[in-house]
Amino acid sequence: MRKIDLIVIHCSATRCNRDFPVTALIRCHADRFGFTGYHYYITRDxxxxQTRHEQLVGAHAKGxxxxxxxxxxxxxxxxxxxxxDTRTKAQKWAMTNLLKYLIKKHPDAQILGHRxxxxxxxxCPCFDVKAEYAGITI
Ligand SMILES: [Zn+2]
Incomplete structure (x- = not known):
């Protein structure tokens, strides 16, 4: 089992009025890395x-x-x-729930923004992750 002590939040850096569905993300990363670099992807709805198994190393935060x-x-x-910060209400709700789930699985992990x-x-990810999620509890 690999030890996970960081959860890094990203944005897809795509426009809020254009669709970037999970299939497009998978295709884009397949070309760049040969696999999907993020473990989870939250669409606007x-x-x-889950786009990569947690035990597999991703490609999203150099070093x-x-x-x-x-x-x-x-x-x-x-x-x-x-x-x-173009997150919809649905995305914020989903992100909070996902992070609660991940913190429960990886209690020592710190939640940070890519930047x-x-x-x-x-x-990236265009909002203050620490202010919003540092104190997240299960
Ligand atoms: Zn990023």
């Missing part, structure tokens, strides 16, 4: 897809993949293509 899980939500760019990791120069 609040559906949670931290071996010890982390990647959770991505569909969106992160507004209609003009600017970084923005909170050192040397990450992106806005």
């Amino acid at each position: 609040g559906t949670v897809y 931290y993949n071996s010890r982390s899980l990647g959770v991505c939500y569909e969106g992160g760019l507004n209609a003009q293509g600017k970084p923005e 909170d990791l050192p040397n990450v120069h992106k806005d």
